[in-house]
Ligand SMILES: *[C@@H]1O[C@H](CO)[C@@H](O)[C@H](O)[C@H]1NC(C)=O
Ligand SMILES: *[C@@H]1O[C@H](CO)[C@@H](O)[C@H](O)[C@H]1NC(C)=O
């Protein structure tokens with residue numbers, strides 16, 4: 001009798017955490033499936049969402065940096081309250097304070113103006129603009145170059161197979177991604193601590 005119970009109860013007990021895991025995974029994936037297309041487009045990556053759920057610290061902000069992006073051409077990138085992307089030489093311009101958030105592993109980030117609440121975005125033509133609701137236009141590949149400057153290339157769009165970079169020319173105006181080059185000073189940014 002006792003042996004019978006063991007052979008029945010034990011596997012059942014072992015089974016419960018297994019079922020529970022299945023249930024949890026189901027909840028997570030249906031949470032993803034329930035998202036509207038707008039939310040899905042908003043680079044909420046379901047697989048990374050699941051990963052993040054396991055690591056509370058990660059969610060709490062170890063992947064979020066508050067920075068100013070200072071271009072090697074001596075301009076701070078800023079996004080004004082209408083969503084226009086420009087350069088400023090005023091170190092006190094609070095619109096140049098940006099939130100750089102890791103979206104997926106592999107150095108893909110989203111960059112948001114803290115005050116304007118616009119995301120930095122690049123469209124297919126390589127035009128930089130501000131976007132209220134983030135989509136793939138807002139995903140940039142952040143790379144540390146040998147000279148310690150970072151480059152930010154559109155993670156979505158390329159031009160003739162070449163990457164298109166966030167860049168500010170010598171006058172502080174955005175350069176079309178199609179004309180930007182990884183080697184050019186205009187594509188090099190120092191992420192500075194925002195005080
Ligand atoms: C979502 O994340 C997975 C795994 O990291 C990756 O393979 C996939 O390309 C990502 N999708 C988007 C839209 O970023
Ligand atoms: C920026 O702010 C600091 C401290 O408030 C001030 O000393 C400095 O003159 C300001 N610079 C400009 C360019 O406005």
Ligand SMILES: *[C@@H]1O[C@H](CO)[C@@H](O)[C@H](O)[C@H]1NC(C)=O
Pocket residue numbers: 123124125126127
């Ligand atoms: C990119 O933006 C520019 C300026 O707003 C616009 O003229 C161009 O048509 C856009 N390109 C695409 C592919 O959306």
Ligand SMILES: *[C@@H]1O[C@H](CO)[C@@H](O)[C@H](O)[C@H]1NC(C)=O
Pocket residue numbers: 181183184185
């Ligand atoms: C940008 O880089 C390209 C390729 O290295 C070079 O030919 C061009 O002169 C550079 N432009 C500027 C403005 O530095």
